[in-house]
Amino acid sequence: MPVKLQQSSFRDRTPEFLNVAERLKKSFSSTQNGANSASKAEEQRFAVAMQSEFNKRASKIGFGIHQTSQKLSKLAKCKLSTSLNPAVAKRTSVFDDPTMEIQELTAVIKQDITALNSAVVDLQLLSNSRNESGNISSDTTTHSTTVVDDLKNRLMSATKEFKEVLTMRTENLKVHENRRQLFSTASKDSTNPFVRQRPLATRSAASASASPPPWANGSPSSSQLFPRKQIDGESQPLIQQQQQQQQQQQQQLVPLQDSYMQSRAEALQNVESTIHELSSIFNQLATLVSQQGELAIRIDENMDDTLANVEGAQGALLKYLHSISSNRWLMIKIFFVLIFFLMVFLFFVA
Amino acid sequence: MALNLRQKQTECITRMLNLNQPVNSTGTANEEVYKILIYDKYCQNMLSPLIHVKDLRKHGVTLYFLIDKDRKPVHDVPAVYFVQPNQSNIQRIVNDASHSLYDSFHLNFSSSIPRPLLEDLASGMLNSDSINRISKVHDQYLEFVTLEENLFSLAQKSSYVQLNDPSAGDREIEEIIEKIVSGLFCVLATLAVVPIIRCPRGGPAEMVASALDQRMRDHLLSKNNLFSEGGNFASSFQRPILCIFDRTFELSVGIQHDFRYRPLVHDVLGLKLNRLSVPGEKGGMRSYELDSFDPFWVANGSLEFPEVAIEIETQLNKYKKDVDEVNRRTGGNAEEFDGQDLIGNTKHLMNAVNSLPELTERKQVIDKHTNIATVLLGEIKERSLDSYAKKEYDMMVRGGIDRNELLSVLKGKGTKMDKLRFAIMFLISTESIPQSEIKSLNVSLASANSASRSNIVDWAEKLYGQSISAVTAGVKNLLSNDRQLALTRTVDALMEGRPNPEIDSYVLYDPRAPKSSSGASHLKGPFKEAIVFMIGGGNYVEYGSLQELALRQQPVKHVIYGTTEILTGAEFVEQLSLLGQKMGLGSSSAPPTH
Numbered sequence: 001m002p003v004k005l006q007q008s009s010f011r012d013r014t015p016e017f018l019n020v021a022e023r024l025k026k027s028f029s030s031t032q033n034g035a036n037s038a039s040k041a042e043e044q045r046f047a048v049a050m051q052s053e054f055n056k057r058a059s060k061i062g063f064g065i066h067q068t069s070q071k072l073s074k075l076a077k078c079k080l081s082t083s084l085n086p087a088v089a090k091r092t093s094v095f096d097d098p099t100m101e102i103q104e105l106t107a108v109i110k111q112d113i114t115a116l117n118s119a120v121v122d123l124q125l126l127s128n129s130r131n132e133s134g135n136i137s138s139d140t141t142t143h144s145t146t147v148v149d150d151l152k153n154r155l156m157s158a159t160k161e162f163k164e165v166l167t168m169r170t171e172n173l174k175v176h177e178n179r180r181q182l183f184s185t186a187s188k189d190s191t192n193p194f195v196r197q198r199p200l201a202t203r204s205a206a207s208a209s210a211s212p213p214p215w216a217n218g219s220p221s222s223s224q225l226f227p228r229k230q231i232d233g234e235s236q237p238l239i240q241q242q243q244q245q246q247q248q249q250q251q252q253l254v255p256l257q258d259s260y261m262q263s264r265a266e267a268l269q270n271v272e273s274t275i276h277e278l279s280s281i282f283n284q285l286a287t288l289v290s291q292q293g294e295l296a297i298r299i300d301e302n303m304d305d306t307l308a309n310v311e312g313a314q315g316a317l318l319k320y321l322h323s324i325s326s327n328r329w330l331m332i333k334i335f336f337v338l339i340f341f342l343m344v345f346l347f348f349v350a
Numbered sequence: 351m352a353l354n355l356r357q358k359q360t361e362c363i364t365r366m367l368n369l370n371q372p373v374n375s376t377g378t379a380n381e382e383v384y385k386i387l388i389y390d391k392y393c394q395n396m397l398s399p400l401i402h403v404k405d406l407r408k409h410g411v412t413l414y415f416l417i418d419k420d421r422k423p424v425h426d427v428p429a430v431y432f433v434q435p436n437q438s439n440i441q442r443i444v445n446d447a448s449h450s451l452y453d454s455f456h457l458n459f460s461s462s463i464p465r466p467l468l469e470d471l472a473s474g475m476l477n478s479d480s481i482n483r484i485s486k487v488h489d490q491y492l493e494f495v496t497l498e499e500n501l502f503s504l505a506q507k508s509s510y511v512q513l514n515d516p517s518a519g520d521r522e523i524e525e526i527i528e529k530i531v532s533g534l535f536c537v538l539a540t541l542a543v544v545p546i547i548r549c550p551r552g553g554p555a556e557m558v559a560s561a562l563d564q565r566m567r568d569h570l571l572s573k574n575n576l577f578s579e580g581g582n583f584a585s586s587f588q589r590p591i592l593c594i595f596d597r598t599f600e601l602s603v604g605i606q607h608d609f610r611y612r613p614l615v616h617d618v619l620g621l622k623l624n625r626l627s628v629p630g631e632k633g634g635m636r637s638y639e640l641d642s643f644d645p646f647w648v649a650n651g652s653l654e655f656p657e658v659a660i661e662i663e664t665q666l667n668k669y670k671k672d673v674d675e676v677n678r679r680t681g682g683n684a685e686e687f688d689g690q691d692l693i694g695n696t697k698h699l700m701n702a703v704n705s706l707p708e709l710t711e712r713k714q715v716i717d718k719h720t721n722i723a724t725v726l727l728g729e730i731k732e733r734s735l736d737s738y739a740k741k742e743y744d745m746m747v748r749g750g751i752d753r754n755e756l757l758s759v760l761k762g763k764g765t766k767m768d769k770l771r772f773a774i775m776f777l778i779s780t781e782s783i784p785q786s787e788i789k790s791l792n793v794s795l796a797s798a799n800s801a802s803r804s805n806i807v808d809w810a811e812k813l814y815g816q817s818i819s820a821v822t823a824g825v826k827n828l829l830s831n832d833r834q835l836a837l838t839r840t841v842d843a844l845m846e847g848r849p850n851p852e853i854d855s856y857v858l859y860d861p862r863a864p865k866s867s868s869g870a871s872h873l874k875g876p877f878k879e880a881i882v883f884m885i886g887g888g889n890y891v892e893y894g895s896l897q898e899l900a901l902r903q904q905p906v907k908h909v910i911y912g913t914t915e916i917l918t919g920a921e922f923v924e925q926l927s928l929l930g931q932k933m934g935l936g937s938s939s940a941p942p943t944h
Binding site: 010011012013014016017020021024025052055058059137138139140142143146147150153 | 427476
């Protein structure tokens with residue numbers, strides 16, 4: 001056998017075992033082995049079929065969760081890279097692309113998580129129905145419930161990661177906005193779009209709903225909201241002429257900015273709604289896994305409890321036995337006494 | 351190359367749980383397979399300090415059972431067996447396979463399964479026609495229990511009694527030696543090192559050392575050896591030194607009362623496999639776990655008890671301060687409501703919420719140790735353990751105490767076992783003992799406790815009167831003024847490698863060197879790492895002092911301590927009394943074989 005890698009401190013004895021088995025098999029007769037296997041196979045077929053159905057679905061879900069977490073890590077890396085290069089000039093006009101990619105990825109992951117959520121619920125229903133259908137061993141039921149719980153836990157942690165990534169994204173966008181404002185010329189109405197401001201709200205009368213933040217409200221205000229956003233990140237300090245020039249440029253580029261800003265606004269809106277939906281998923285999961293409890297118990301803890309319980313039960317049974325046997329003696333005595341009185345009565349009367 | 355035994359063992363077990371396939375970086379299985387783990391009692395003791403149920407879940411283990419329990423079938427699921435290779439386990443495995451309880455069987459034995467048992471297994475499987483269910487058979491070489499990072503135990507009971515039993519024949523002694531050697535071999539295999547072995551002459555230590563040397567030589571000669579570093583560790587700097595000692599080298603450590611936190615908890619409250627049950631504040635029994643994940647335990651395990659109490663207080667105060675600060679930052683800001691500040695407040699709130707779990711954990715740890723310390727304090731007061739510890743320390747340093755003082759202690763507070771231990775310590779510490787003293791000691795002991803424990807004094811006297819007297823006198827000489835354990839001094843000398851009259855007589859074995867070469871001087875050079883093994887029973891006092899030694903050195907060295915079993919003082923004295931009974935007191939039997 002070849003020497004194994006450096007971490008190995010164990011030996012594989014399987015080939016040796018199989019050799020021994022081969023050797024022994026030759027010395028046995030082979031006739032007796034045929035009949036047993038067929039009958040055993042029949043009775044286990046149904047159970048095995050159900051079990052393997054459960055197993056297949058469980059492993060599919062597990063695989064799905066694994067893939068989703070991989071996508072999540074890719075998403076996190078994407079975001080990280082955009083946040084790490086805020087000062088690069090080219091990026092400020094180009095970061096539509098990563099945004100699109102990020103948004104796509106986000107949507108895909110959200111779909112995945114919702115699908116996995118429903119799959120886990122289905123799996124739980126399947127296992128419940130199977131457990132109630134009977135002739136399954138108690139160990140199997142425990143096993144299937146544990147598998148379902150484990151999958152729920154992993155899905156929940158994946159969802160949590162997703163939420164964190166989205167929060168990080170929101171913060172990154174915030175930081176970007178702030179940074180863009182820093183390099184804008186000092187203008188009085190350069191506002192932080194993230195803070196709810198009354199003037200904006202009054203200006204945008206046709207607001208869609210209560211929740212979307214003010215910056216999403218309509219294009220007419222955008223030209224005033226973001227008058228200076230054209231400017232590059234690491235700009236040279238702006239002087240008056242440039243300002244005027246830029247004003248002119250901005251007028252021309254307003255439509256461009258508009259769409260760009262609008263897409264960003266939409267992106268932010270999406271983020272927020274996604275977070276809302278995620279919270280609902282969270283609540284659902286929380287109710288499902290609320291019975292989990294703390295799993296930081298040791299392997300041998302249950303044994304001691306069981307032992308103590310069994311001993312207690314044994315003691316109780318012994319006591320009961322004593323009481324029964326003593327009752328019997330008592331009954332016999334009473335019986336004899338009654339017979340005695342009966343005899344005396346008969347004797348006297350008769 | 352720091353040898354971290356606990357980490358290595360955990361890695362091996364993780365790998366085993368992943369069906370012996372390489373584990374990827376996230377630590378979860380590559381394939382999404384859910385398995386069942388089955389173990390026997392020994393392996394349960396080994397697994398419970400290392401792995402919790404949530405780690406099992408992480409590796410896809412859903413159920414875990416003892417092999418002796420009646421188990422129901424769970425079809426279509428692979429089962430991982432982790433058992434010792436003995437006959438009854440093999441029977442159960444064959445039984446399970448014939449009933450087709452599980453889909454496939456992965457068998458892992460904690461040490462090497464001998465050939466006859468392997469054939470038994472194969473024939474049993476063939477008889478029940480379930481040979482195709484066995485997918486893998488592995489030897490894991492993990493037959494030892496790791497309690498802390500550098501502390502292991504072979505969990506072999508009563509080895510001291512068995513080794514020193516005067517009625518034990520050669521064969522029995524050899525069996526015991528064989529078991530100890532195989533346990534040590536497993537430790538070395540897990541660490542993947544070939545150490546240089548040194549041990550004092552005579553006694554079980556030398557027997558174990560030579561047997562281990564032989565076994566390692568044989569193993570290194572075979573093709574697929576487990577120590578695959580090849581020959582690049584020629585210099586002694588890289589190889590650790592394995593020092594094997596016998597309990598009779600220093601009896602006093604096993605018996606004495608110590609006043610530091612870790613030995614106290616072990617001795618008084620009975621710490622077993624890092625678990626502890628103490629009566630809680632509301633009356634019920636609470637069970638705690640004390641291992642290297644408990645920061646307070648790790649930091650303060652070797653402090654004396656009063657200092658520990660002070661530490662608990664400081665931690666509690668710090669915790670209260672932190673809680674107050676969190677409350678202040680989030681609770682009382684209602685009047686400064688400001689648009690901008692809303693976000694800041696939310697941030698504060700989020701930080702506070704995030705720090706809540708950490709705070710609750712800290713509080714739990716503090717509560718746990720407060721509870722333990724309170725119970726300990728009760729015991730100490732009742733048995734006046736502090737005076738025992740102090741007096742024993744004085745005895746060992748000064749070499750005996752005043753007879754009146756001795757008698758007063760024997761009449762004073764403390765359980766019978768405490769007094770007995772004190773008496774034995776007295777005997778060990780004094781160099782010469784007049785006969786009258788023994789008689790009076792007997793009398794006072796007998797009056798102090800009605801049980802017939804006076805035989806232990808007889809035993810001690812007998813032992814004292816014979817060859818051991820030289821050893822104990824030598825032990826006394828080894829003790830310096832600062833009361834370092836003899837073991838620690840010896841290990842220190844061995845690690846430094848300078849010529850030293852105490853250790854020059856020690857035997858040296860090197861499994862890598864060819865048989866004919868003599869011990870080259872470079873093999874005695876300074877060692878950075880040491881594995882110290884005590885045959886017959888060790889305890890946390892030795893472990894603590896060895897760790898202190900390792901940390902004291904410049905540069906910091908690394909010492910792993912192991913024994914056949916971890917004994918409290920009371921357990922060790924019981925073994926001694928058993929030995930005394932076996933020796934047949936009062937009769938002039940032969941001295942105990944060493």
